[in-house]
Amino acid sequence: MRGEVKLNNYSLEAVADEVLRRKVPLVPNKTLNRWFATGPGQGRHRCIEYVNSRAMLNLEIINQLDLVNRTSELARVFGIDFFSVLSRGSQFRVESMLLRLAHTQNYLAISPGNQQVASQPAMECMPLVMEPESAFYSDPVLVLDFQSLYPSMIIAYNLCYSTCLGKVFPSKSSVLGVSSYSADPHTIADLKNQLILTPNGVLYVQPEVRKGVVPRLLEEILSTRIMVKQALKKLAPSQKVLQKILNARQLALKLIANVTYGYTAAGFSGRMPCAELADSIVQCGRRTLETAISFVNQHPLWNARVVYGDTDSMFVLLKGRSREEAFRIGKEIASLVTAINPDPVTLKFEKVYHPCFLLTKKRYVGYSYENPEQNEPIFDAKGIETVRRDTCPAVAKMLERSLRIMFEEQDLVKVKSYVERQWTRILSGKVSIQDFIFAKEVRLGTYSARASSLPPAAIVATKAMLSDPRAEPRYAERVPYVVIHGEPGARLVDMVINPYGLLEVGSPYRLNELYYITKQIIPALQRVFGLLGVNLNKWFKEMPRPTRSTLAKRQSALGHGSRDSSSIRLGWNKKPSAKVARIDTYYMSSHCTICGDTVQGSETFCSYCLKNEAVVATVVTGRTSKLEREIQHLAAVCGHCGGADWIMESGVKCVSLACPVFYERLKIQKELRVVSESAGEAGYYPFCCGELF
Template sequence: MMLRVAKPLNYIPVTPSMQQRAQQRAPQCIPLVMEPESRFYSNSVVVLDFQSLYPSIVIAYNYCFSTCLGHVDSLGTPDEFKFGCTSLRVPPELLHQLRNDITVSPSGIAFVKSSVRKGVLPSMLEEILNTRIMVKQSMKNYKQDKALMRLLHARQLGLKLIANVTFGYTSANYSGRMPSVEVGDSIVHKARETLERAIKLVNDTKKWGARVVYGDTDSMFVLLKGATKEQAFKIGQEIAEAVTATNPKPVKLKFEKVYLPCVLQTKKRYVGYMYESLDQKEPMFDAKGIETVRRDGCPAVSKILERSIKLLFETRDISQVKQFVQRQCVKVLDGRASMQDLIFAKEYRGSGSYRPGACVPALELTRRMMGYDRRLEPRVGERVPYVIVYGMPGVPLIQLVRRPIEVLQDPSLRLNATYYITKQILPPLGRLFQLIGVDVFSWYQELPRIQKASCTSGVGGEEPTGRKGTISQYFTTLHCPVCDELTQLGVCSRCRADPQRVAVTLYQDMRQWDSQQEQLLKVSPP
């Protein structure tokens, strides 16, 4: 798209080699991502974000390959200025003529204004964003035609993504076609300055009584203490208009939503009840980055966390949340939880994509399946389902991974409830509820301990054919036969140091058991 705009203007694109890309200087600026004030917010939190910030910066300040004059330190010097992967020389006479038509980015890079030369990137982005506005306008006229609405929505989304990746194209110094660290740095630095200026304006305006509690690249979360939902919408609109007025077109701050209440956990992780319009009666549950919207856990984690948060938001009563979590833990311990909710599904990347000795459940199960049949290897990108079962103490977790079908077919296997509760369900709950001073692990400690022995007998109480039952299947811990201490396997290491004592103790026990057996045989002969 860029080359189509550039060719009529007689521009030649630069195609640098790998060596030229490696010699380019490193980027100097990163986007602003504030550390949020992590806690539970019972007051209104207004979320505002800049509409297409990076493309808007490019258009507003005319940042482009074709408008860059170089770093202000090297302007006017006889030496060539290093520009991206190439070099640039601007004659001092020309600079003198342009002295009133230059804008300097916060990183010290000079660009000419659009009155002198309109850049290729601004022209292209302007066209893309205007086309997107046209598509969105036509969507309003064809609301009744669902198929056309889907097509137009996909089209406007594609235009949005193309506009947003333009910045990435200019700063992709490892694999990009035309990387220019000067242009990329200028865009990031100007966007950062724009967000910082907006945050300062909000914090300094007393009439709003607002405070920015979190900012991320192009958005900010504004806390309004004591404001009602209606007041939050009114102040949010005022903030958006005030910040937009301080920036050149088309940089625009947009009022997005109100959270009431919400929890800010860490960077890019937050959850709240969202109101998008003033007449919206029922709030929507909106989460970003936490386990309710992630796919790397099991469904039980997502369901329990979401229900717990909703209970907290709706009742503000921790005792109700505690009862709910404890009920779910007992359900898992009793083996009443659905296996579907306890299944993990991780992507298989192909046998050649893992380093040697990698402990990856999908790879481990694939190796086992291919031991039976080489045709059972999953396709690359396919998600492999698995569960975690109980095993001998000290056995590595990777050896406790099983396919769901194996657990259904083998009555001696049972799901490792302790692992699911302590390692999967409680940690995300703990991370969220510790912000309000609650220890969810203590809720689990209060529960009575439940031990269930596996049933290995088949129908009618007979042993299934081909299955060897061992006593260790009925116990999850082992004791040393000499000192009765917990051990991994057999005699403990302390007793093993004194073999004579072990031999005497075991010999005495055997004699005692033999005499007991003789007594029993006398009472009831076989």
């Protein structure tokens, strides 16, 4: 599934939700064990049904993803067996196709040894990655890219092992790839009008002299792909099965074309790398892009400027133009640049960003339009936190919302009020823990001994293994964790725990809101809105806090009179010098369950409310019955999950982290517990179903 779908977590529940759009329960092993131990006719069937249903899910998921058909199609296209598609790497695929073709041309394949591969010269060329002009662009920005740039280079310039004559100025040792070779000077003189010199100083013969095997292979792959795509278009809408097969086939061809370059550059594990060949491909690509960039920049009519480019792409700013004009110019650029390049090099006009942010290399985001008729833009982000899995969902969600507000309203005041609203929700605990769970891949046994400690996710995994050796994560499994409050000055690694440790009713831990806000949310937003001169830290410091007036309102609603201001234990913005410490102190302390005022230590009622027994009784009764209703509602929701009525037999046992209802349930259970404990302190005991809780 790691290769099939992009998820934060690959638990069966998460995969079933993503692939089958179905919520399935997760029952802890302890519970399953207890059920099984009850014996036949008692509760054992529940355990067996549960395990059985999960086994079936595997098949359903494979089915839904059409995994068997797609794998078969790959096997056919590459000419390898079914299981090798799944178990072997891309070199095996390239070799399968390359060797078949080479044999028809009477080539004999001789593979170099490990020593030879290891001692080949290093690659020297790099693709072009422009430093973007970081800014917010309210004018249209075109995005164009060369289609299959590297395969195109191989075909256009006949780049191949079999056509390479080595460096034009060979070094003493005449190294070429893993071996040594230098062309006879007479041969080169004879061929002088039939040579291709690549920008990294390597000579190749033109196709008239000898057509390379790799270019021939790629030509066949690309032309076959075009044929398949044409056949796909001609299919009737009803021919679903054939559609799927042809689509799988054209994707397989695209896949193999794109990894062929990788094969020539596979220095670490490669069986036949050739640094000079790989360099030629990269450097030809680079020259093609650089030429296109200066062509666009110098064109007299467009008044366009290339503001970013990476390997095969160009971002063209059209200042002061409308989106309609942008589409017209984009088409012109694509066809003119394609025309100045050899076949089959093609520059494709992909989309218009309007507006967008360019942040750094490989990081940008914009509202994209793919054709002039499109009215609703697509939110398109690359490299930033909204698409990354090393931040928690809260960061991704807040960043995306702020960006959307900015794109739609172009009004920082609205962005500010949105983020302040979210910060307030986080600080007052009105959020779901689900959005604050990190999950990162863990590779136990690979971590550096020099490093001071393991990464957070590895720490959590290691701790879990202490109590249960079978909790050991699979290699590269994503392990979830949350950040909680720690000792002052504690390192991050001392503040990470398994989410269940925080979620369980009666947990002594509290979410480290300040860590999430100041270390995760603010930096991510700052990188974007800092380009507009905003200081997010200042926004946070100066954010309106819960004030006396709001507290007073809540108190009067509860029937309180006004209170002496000396009872204000902690206020915001009192002493600027100690502000940061105060913010922390405020949220380290807890709040009165009734009036929301801060209380010292772990008390749940402030001394004022505690004195008023009638208020306590009314509040407790009201809250209790409300929470009870909510619990029952959620239990009913859980009852529908997977149609498993056995779940209800002994209360909801599911602990799936992939399910939002789970977090809701625990939140309410925690509130109920707080209310009943508070009631106990006040000498008032609520009952439900005759049972004290």
